[in-house]
Amino acid sequence: MSAVLELSCALIARRSNTPDDAGCCGILEARLRPLGFDIEYFNAGGVTNLWATRGNGRPLTILAGHTDVVPAGPLDQWRSDPFKPEVRDGVLYGRGAADMKSGIAAMVCAVERLLANGANVPGTLAFLITSDEEGIATHGTQHVVRELSARGVVPDYAIVGEASSNLRLGDRIVIGRRGSLGCNLTVTGRQGHVAYPHKGDNPVHRLAPALAELVATQWDSGNAHFPPTSFQISNFHAGTGATNVIPGSAEAVFNFRYCTESTAEDLKARVHAVLDRWCPRYQADWWHSGLPFLTRDGRLRTSATAAVQQVTGVQPEPFTGGGTSDARFLAPWGAEVVEIGPINDSIHKIDEHVRVDDLQPLSRIYEVLLQRLAAA
Ligand SMILES: [Zn+2]
Structure with a gap:
């Protein structure tokens, strides 16, 4: 079992109905601390907000995600328990499999490999993980952004691991939202x-x-x-x-x-x-x-497009459709933002799933993206 699949399963097994983190951030903290990340929590209103940073100064690159999930809906319609991750025919099933526990797992494993390979990551690398994205979202990323802004923290890049892909992994990257x-x-x-x-x-x-x-x-x-x-x-x-x-x-x-x-x-x-x-x-x-936002065709978009192409061979379409995400709070904070993640056709549905064969390439996309951003 790949490291990404294993971590995805560990997160899916947590019953993190929004806004309950249900221990997901504890799992992430245990992975990030040994990598040299400083851990801080900005919890508010029953919401868990993890802020993990490694390094100093700028550029500040944020990997962002949410551990909360939408309710499973009628359990008798699921083929397997939504909180017992199950692989059937090369597909991982469970609530949050696509939105967005596999994205978080792929990001964490990408950073683990990057640092294990001795990569030099200039500036600050950060994880911003909240348990209030699927709900009203007032105590989640928005709250953390307010607290960090008050400290004078200014982001440069934010990569959100939301399920952005349409038919194939990497065929779409979200560069703006209405x-x-x-x-x-x-x-x-x-x-x-x-x-x-x-x-x-x-x-x-x-x-x-x-x-x-x-x-x-x-x-x-x-x-x-x-x-x-x-x-x-x-x-x-x-x-x-x-x-x-x-x-x-x-x-x-x-x-x-x-x-x-x-x-x-x-x-x-x-x-x-x-x-x-x-x-x-x-x-x-x-x-x-x-608010609507659009990430200009700068360094992050260029690096993200190149990373997707390098890993999957797919030319990603820059996309601005779909619903809202926490990118709406990260962009006004000053970050160039892209959303890259798994195929989104099953999100919020019965039998939510992700293709197991997409997990490692997704993690590799994040890894290559971080490498390209670092190679200034
Ligand atoms: Zn989501």
Whole structure:
């Protein structure tokens, strides 16, 4: 059994439902200390945050990941226990196999080999491992970044081991992410009898055309790196259940995934302009869960692309789609960020898995990437 497979299995065996680390960081600490890493914890709100550093000064290169996993879902639909790692036909099954315990294991083993080979790593090499990425993420990477920023720590490079690959290992590396902006909207009307519409004020009749206009709006055209900003309604509720009552209020929840051609403030202003025209009385509660970012075509992207090519022979596509990750906190901190990891088709699903034959090459990608970054 390869070292990466072994460590992946040890991590999967920990029942680390978000935000519980369930001892994963203890396993990592035991591997990193003998390599000369100083260990510090920034735990907060029941979240475990490991910050391990080796060396001094800049460049500061961070290997980042999360030990928490999403709930397994209905256990009877899994072919094997999600927290008992099992290899069947060359595939490793278990919750977190792809998202992202194998990524963390591959990173740790990459650093072990690198240092065992006596590599000179200039500056500081660090691991930032949190147990709050799949949840609300306020006490995770965001918290650590705030604490380290206050100390004046400035990162140069961050490599996130999230499952970025599409069909083959390394075919995609994530170099940016769209921003995420959401809104809970309540439109107030006046309840009444459907037979006496002039005595009521139907909020559905006000909200429906407003939503239709928002759905039909082209927010921007995207750019060379990003698809256009998207708008999606995720919830829509109104009505008392009775067939003869005009409801007193209507509610909608919607979300923007926005690119660098739009700003959150601009999108909000445009939504309010539409709502103001259709809905006399409404309340819009906005939440913003991440700014968009794009890593420039600098040293990290070049090194990452070359490392993937060298190890897999695949030319990686620079990608900015998909959901959010902790890269959204590392990029505004000042780091060039890439996400490289295993194939993502099973993440958050029943029978989550990763190909065993991808584990060692993934670890090798991280190793070569670190070597290339070091060879300044
Ligand atoms: Zn993840």
